[in-house]
Amino acid sequence: MRLSTVSKASGSVVGGARPVSSVRVCRVGTPQTQPAYQVTPRSIRQSGRTAAVSETKAKEISKAAPVPVPDLQAYELPLEDWTQSALSVCVVGASGDLAKKKIFPALFALFYEGHLPKASVGVVSVYFSIFGYARTKMSDEEFRAMIGSNLSCRVADATDCSRKIEEFLSRCFYQAGQYDALEDYAALDRRMTAAEERFKRGDRVFYLSIPPNIFTTVAASASTAASSKSGWTRMIVEKPFGRDLESSRLLASELYKHLAEEQIYRIDHYLGKELIENLTVLRFANLVFEPLWSRQYIRNVQVIFSENFGTEGRGGYFDQYGIVRDVIQNHLLQILALFAMEQPASLGAEDIRDEKVKVLRSMQVVKLEDMVLGQYRGRTGKGQSLPGYLDDATVPPNSITPTFAACAVFLNNARWDGVPFLLKAGKALESRTAEIRVQFRHVPGSLYHDKLNLAADAASNELVIRIQPNESIYLKINNKVPGLGLNVDTTRLDLSYDSRYQTHLPDAYERLILDCVNGDRRLFIRNDELEVAWEKFTPVLKEIEQRRVAPELYPYGSRGPVGAHYLAAKYGVRWGDHNPEDL
Numbered sequence: 001m002r003l004s005t006v007s008k009a010s011g012s013v014v015g016g017a018r019p020v021s022s023v024r025v026c027r028v029g030t031p032q033t034q035p036a037y038q039v040t041p042r043s044i045r046q047s048g049r050t051a052a053v054s055e056t057k058a059k060e061i062s063k064a065a066p067v068p069v070p071d072l073q074a075y076e077l078p079l080e081d082w083t084q085s086a087l088s089v090c091v092v093g094a095s096g097d098l099a100k101k102k103i104f105p106a107l108f109a110l111f112y113e114g115h116l117p118k119a120s121v122g123v124v125s126v127y128f129s130i131f132g133y134a135r136t137k138m139s140d141e142e143f144r145a146m147i148g149s150n151l152s153c154r155v156a157d158a159t160d161c162s163r164k165i166e167e168f169l170s171r172c173f174y175q176a177g178q179y180d181a182l183e184d185y186a187a188l189d190r191r192m193t194a195a196e197e198r199f200k201r202g203d204r205v206f207y208l209s210i211p212p213n214i215f216t217t218v219a220a221s222a223s224t225a226a227s228s229k230s231g232w233t234r235m236i237v238e239k240p241f242g243r244d245l246e247s248s249r250l251l252a253s254e255l256y257k258h259l260a261e262e263q264i265y266r267i268d269h270y271l272g273k274e275l276i277e278n279l280t281v282l283r284f285a286n287l288v289f290e291p292l293w294s295r296q297y298i299r300n301v302q303v304i305f306s307e308n309f310g311t312e313g314r315g316g317y318f319d320q321y322g323i324v325r326d327v328i329q330n331h332l333l334q335i336l337a338l339f340a341m342e343q344p345a346s347l348g349a350e351d352i353r354d355e356k357v358k359v360l361r362s363m364q365v366v367k368l369e370d371m372v373l374g375q376y377r378g379r380t381g382k383g384q385s386l387p388g389y390l391d392d393a394t395v396p397p398n399s400i401t402p403t404f405a406a407c408a409v410f411l412n413n414a415r416w417d418g419v420p421f422l423l424k425a426g427k428a429l430e431s432r433t434a435e436i437r438v439q440f441r442h443v444p445g446s447l448y449h450d451k452l453n454l455a456a457d458a459a460s461n462e463l464v465i466r467i468q469p470n471e472s473i474y475l476k477i478n479n480k481v482p483g484l485g486l487n488v489d490t491t492r493l494d495l496s497y498d499s500r501y502q503t504h505l506p507d508a509y510e511r512l513i514l515d516c517v518n519g520d521r522r523l524f525i526r527n528d529e530l531e532v533a534w535e536k537f538t539p540v541l542k543e544i545e546q547r548r549v550a551p552e553l554y555p556y557g558s559r560g561p562v563g564a565h566y567l568a569a570k571y572g573v574r575w576g577d578h579n580p581e582d583l
């Protein structure tokens with residue numbers, strides 16, 4: 001068995017590859033019993049900084065109940081001792097859309113696949129617990145009914161499936177509470193402590209699935225009143241991480257009052273997608289790709305996100321952010337960073353994130369003249385009526401928030417100098433897709449130019465990494481058409497996941513929650529990555545707002561504004577996703 005070293009301050013795995021499921025890395029605080037219950041602000045216990053939640057409030061709940069106070073010194077725990085540790089996952093904002101749609105189903109899938117800790121210690125047979133926390137009043141039973149309606153099993157064994165669902169739901173509990181009320185978190189803490197009581201330690205994950213305006217309130221209150229006293233406490237924070245450089249810095253400094261960086265897991269769920277996980281494998285484990293991965297052979301790179309539906313009820317949130325903040329500055333930029341980075345020294349989280357930061361730092365600040373903005377309008381026809389963005393009741397009338405954006409960005413480094421990276425994202429377009437397209441240079445002095453009967457661009461190789469749907473990787477090549485004579489056409493070397501792997505692909509949230517439990521921070525955003533990402537986009541976002549740049553309207557279900565074609569043409573590029581063969 002391999003044991004990784006663990007940072008004392010944080011519980012994060014240091015310098016090792018991602019722990020595989022059979023290798024658990026644990027930290028243990030040896031509990032020392034203390035007579036009076038004492039709520040010490042998290043900041044004082046962990047980092048010596050001042051807590052925002054007052055000492056008076058902390059004292060109020062100090063009276064609640066006696067609990068052990070930990071010695072936070074960490075040490076490694078052998079695999080067999082995992083039976084001595086309980087895991088509690090608390091989803092704050094449990095009544096919300098993301099929690100119901102993604103987080104609880106992901107937790108169930110992890111349980112179903114045997115990734116949540118499970119063993120017998122005396123009479124206790126299951127030692128993970130899931131807690132929901134939100135203001136909505138619900139009993140445990142109502143909560144179970146709410147999440148149960150969204151659960152399904154991958155393996156079509158109906159009996160096993162309903163048994164597993166029941167087993168999972170029996171470990172789910174709900175605590176109603178206000179987001180700023182320490183006494184409500186103290187009540188949650190008591191329930192968590194009760195679930196952990198037969199174990200030497202209890203580790204806790206808080207998943208903050210809440211609107212951004214209450215992130216810091218929740219981080220403060222939860223860490224003050226409901227941090228683990230005997231194990232680690234980690235918080236998964238959902239985007240948006242601010243709306244520009246200043247607000248992102250403010251958010252970080254507020255979080256640091258209560259949490260160490262190592263406890264903060266900033267989630268970008270695109271990093272948990274299978275094909276994104278595979279990007280570094282494709283590049284660094286195959287000799288055929290890495291030597292071509294530069295300006296010498298690559299003409300341009302396109303990172304494309306499109307959805308065939310509009311804001312549909314999320315307009316209230318969306319209108320304050322727009323597509324650049326919602327998708328481009330995070331999901332697409334993260335993909336770009338992984339795509340373009342140099343080979344990291346190891347697969348360790350810090351080495352990978354160091355390389356991503358270097359790429360982002362080498363990126364030129366995005367310019368307004370290299371950006372196209374659009375907003376979808378309603379469309380009627382073919383017996384249906386599709387609403388425009390402004391028809392969404394949650395969107396302010398006359399909003400000019402872009403629902404589509406495309407931009408060209410450049411990296412000032414030796415590998416990528418002069419290569420346009422085109423990023424494009426839009427809602428209410430003709431299809432739902434996310435992909436990376438790598439267009440290679442033309443074959444010099446092509447012998448077969450006449451036989452192909454195609455323009456040089458159309459005949460050049462293109463590598464497509466389709467993130468979703470129908471996950472696949474294909475390389476467009478020129479090939480002799482079988483038979484007599486010499487005809488050449490363009491075809492594909494095709495790795496379609498559906499036909500190659502008869503396995504269900506895990507949802508991104510599953511992978512990321514499991515990584516957080518395992519203390520693997522590789523797929524989470526480090527604060528300096530976030531800062532530099534905002535540095536590159538904040539000036540243009542401010543300019544758009546100050547100048548009130550009007551978006552170009554495009555019909556719901558179309559390919560987006562025509563301006564995107566002109567932007568690509570400015571750099572001699574054609575969007576690869578507009579080729580009918582590729583749809």
Ligand SMILES: NC(=O)C1=CN([C@@H]2O[C@H](COP(=O)(O)OP(=O)(O)OC[C@H]3O[C@@H](n4cnc5c(N)ncnc54)[C@H](OP(=O)(O)O)[C@@H]3O)[C@@H](O)[C@H]2O)C=CC1
Nearest residue numbers: 093095096097098099134135136209210211212238239240
């Ligand atoms: N939904 C999605 O597909 C995605 C969401 N995200 C991010 O995840 C987080 C959660 O998203 P989502 O579930 O859609 O959010 P919701 O708007 O559904 O909010 C989650 C819960 O927070 C509480 N809440 C809502 N508004 C307020 C408010 N103004 N003040 C206090 N509490 C409030 C509600 O619970 P109660 O009233 O019971 O307290 C609600 O059920 C957000 O940060 C979002 O940006 C990220 C990617 C995708």
Ligand SMILES: O=C1O[C@H](COP(=O)(O)O)[C@@H](O)[C@H](O)[C@H]1O
Nearest residue numbers: 239269307326327331434468508
């Ligand atoms: O983060 C977000 O992502 C979703 C798209 O996620 P996907 O995994 O379904 O592709 C997007 O709809 C949403 O606007 C955005 O906030």
